[in-house]
Amino acid sequence: MTxxxxxxxxxxxxxxxxxxxxxxxxxxxxxxxxAAGGLRGPMSYALEPLSALRLTPSPSA
Structure with missing residues (x-):
């Protein structure tokens, strides 16, 4: 950048x-x-950072 x-x-x-x-x-x-340049653009699903909680099913009662 100039x-x-x-x-x-x-x-x-x-x-x-x-x-x-x-x-x-x-x-x-x-x-x-x-650093932002490395995050711009399409990214493979496997390379995307985890941005959500992983929910597990509740045990059947």
Whole structure:
């Protein structure tokens, strides 16, 4: 991500940071974008993270 693009994203989000903090935030956002890139797009059912509880049938009474 270019510095100009990052500054435009900050402005669009309404963020105002001290100049010494911008580089740290840019590094964090870059890492998060890279991590999110691995989750975007279709994923095989076997690779999807478990996001629901597994329910077991109750014993018959």
């Amino acid at each position: 510095n100009g693009n990052f500054e435009a994203r900050m402005k669009a989000a309404g963020l105002k940071l001290p100049p010494e903090e911008v580089a740290k935030l840019q590094a964090l956002v870059s890492d998060l974008d890279r």
